[in-house]
Amino acid sequence: MSYQRPLSGGSIPRETGADSRLARTYSSSPPTPRIQSLIDEVTAHGYVVIRNAFSPASVAAAKAEVARLSADPETAGPAGAKGRNTFEGFRTQRLYALAGKSRVFDEFALHEDVLALNDWFMDPGYLINSFQSINILPGEKAQTMHYDHGVWLMGIAWMAWGERRVHGVMIALDDYTATNGATVIVPDSHLWDSRRVPKPEEAIPVIMPAGSILYFVSLLWHGGGANRSDKSRLALTAQYCQPWIRPMENLILAVDWEKLDEMPPRLVDMLGYKVGNPFLGFVDGKSPRWAVARLLKKYRGEKKEEKEKAKL
Template structure:
């Protein structure tokens, strides 16, 4: 499928030209065709081992399992990674991922959610979904978001590898996938799967005897509300610890000309003011004009 045809089909008029870099161009072309791309062994194994240790630390000895079928009754999810560890920060900003986002999302796109997903033995297949389905906008269309899945363990057909329906990002609103139309994204640990918010997928069943661990980062168009409320999920006192680009993607930045201001203030100043508010008695009559410097 040509880039021109895809743009015509989904009114992707904001898309830039295809990247000059051969690797980035191939990534974009794969996503245009299939709705996803698998980047094998993108993360070195020594880093993957550190991520495994960090997941074990956060999980502890009594992990909470999913609260409903969508989360998975035998699946462990750790949400809001930005508030709990700095180990995953760099994986929100990988060059190949940002190059894809620069093509498929509009300027000023945000960070929607971060989490780890551990599918335990015996878990059933997750229900099929596409990540921006909550927008209820007619399809086919441009995606309202994108996502990556980082394989912390090898992804196999038996241990719950994410199942994706190739080409489903081009479907209309009425069509629904079947298990037979999906394929498991089999890949070694350290691989990264990138897919559009319009691509149908699900977590696969785990019929093996070991858990399958992964981490996900989700991004969203600048005009879409993030899945996870970053302002409440991450203690604002942690913002100085977090890379500036991520902080901006969390919503602590101004999208020109003025989207995101706080009482006329830069949102980072607004965050500091919130910390001060919560450490002081409620002011009965706040001043008409913000005076924080």
């Protein structure tokens, strides 16, 4: 597939067929040849691997930060030691809301290739749906195969829009191997209808070195692999969703408001602080950042008053 003309505003894509379901609905300059090749891979197979996207230094910093946060139960959160169900994984450690925990992780949600793909496939103003670390420990069983847009429980009529609802990345902080819990995928399964379920033999592990990115669309069947090795497999995952649906993680509350000024503006926008489309997400006719500033001013004033009273 080469550069396509956008669909007209009123067009409804068919339920099947890559060209109809993945065509962009907003006009844009043609992508560079390199980005076009990534677009073609995603369109044809539902995923693409971007190898060595992050430097060894960035990977090492992220691994150290995950270890630091995991050592503190308060920052680790409810699944930091182990998952609470078979989907999270009883031998899998997860840190949620990474955008609120450390600036070390910012670059992993903002890789230029990922944003270029999102800008092509998704509507302007798309949001971060979820941003977490996933550490699969030795002995973990394979995760149930799934596709990510199923969390919204929409019916078959919405399958045609599934690819445009959520796109995700898995970022390897450890090498992905055939035995250490690498993400498994079913290539081309984003083209299936809603009634087909993959057979175990149709899934393949994604083998890629640390620092690489697996980019995939929400209708691609996938899951965490079984870890049959003697070492853990650490990765970060970021999901991005359309501006017109509710994100899985409520990052406006999960991320400390006082940290927003420290964060890259693009990341802040994707947490839900930018009014989009142009009316989605406004607060009393103004931006969410305005509302937060007002609440922080009130909070700080109350804290100051409490301190002054304490001195009396």
